[in-house]
Amino acid sequence: MADVRVLVLDDHEVVRRGICDILDRAEGIEVVAEAANVAQAVRRADAVRPDVLLSDLRLPDGTGLDVIAHVRSQHPDTHIVVLTSYDDDDAKAAARAAGADAFIAKTAGSAELLKAVRDAASGREHGQHIQVHEDDAIAALTPTERKIVSAVGEGKSNREIADSLGIAEKTVKNHVTSILAKMGLQRRTQVVAWATQRRAQSFRR
Incomplete structure (x- = not known):
């Protein structure tokens, strides 16, 4: 079975590198691109067409919602996991409206992060699943x-x-x-x- 190909979007380099290290060390997962802002994420998502987009919401040149909307419209097969440092109803509603598949806090452990990515890639619901009708x-x-x-x-x-x-x-x-x-x-x-x-x-x- 092919590895799950992931694009990681977070503007904090230390956080992003930590996430990438966790994912790259895991069996069956490969980080194929990183991005620190909306412009980079859109460009790299179009280039690599990842299986999973792991996206922060707060970015220096916009929000993760802009990226999510682009990816959802241009690459409908890509699954989207929202990664955020805060957990509130507004964040979930915004991510849900933009088309995200799941929501996970940055405070989650590595095992939960890996499970969220794998579940998203396989189409299974994970934790705080937020698709909306x-x-x-x-x-x-x-x-x-x-x-x-x-x-x-x-x-x-x-x-x-x-x-x-x-x-x-x-x-x-x-x-x-x-x-x-x-x-x-x-x-x-x-x-x-x-x-x-x-x-x-x-x-x-």
Whole structure:
């Protein structure tokens, strides 16, 4: 059986090297690329097409959500494990919305880290599995809010959305605030990531 090929994304070199050492010493796992920021991760993911992306969320030039959304849309066969130094509902919701498969804290031991990578590669659920059903994420949204989510995902500004829907720009801002609250997100970029993931799922059906 071929080794599980992993891309490790973390901006802290000491942490990243420690993770890579753990993975490289394990039987059946090979670190094929490392990245310290969003730009590197996107470029290297496209080059190596890893079986598993092990991604931090906080990065100097963006967030891991940007990378997750890109990988999920461009390389749907890659499994994604979110590695983070904090464990809260907002982080899980954001990663879930972007399309991650599992969530593991940096405080986890090496055995749990290896299990998370292997489980992700084999498609098994691991620990705090966070895949979300699309219907669960949008069930609470009104028809107008769903249109706004779609428009935000297309990169449209509040002014452009307001013009297309025939409503005031302030009304759009209020809707975006409501959307973030209902979806358990904090930033507009997370809505973009969620919308990107939803389109990718639609294309694969």
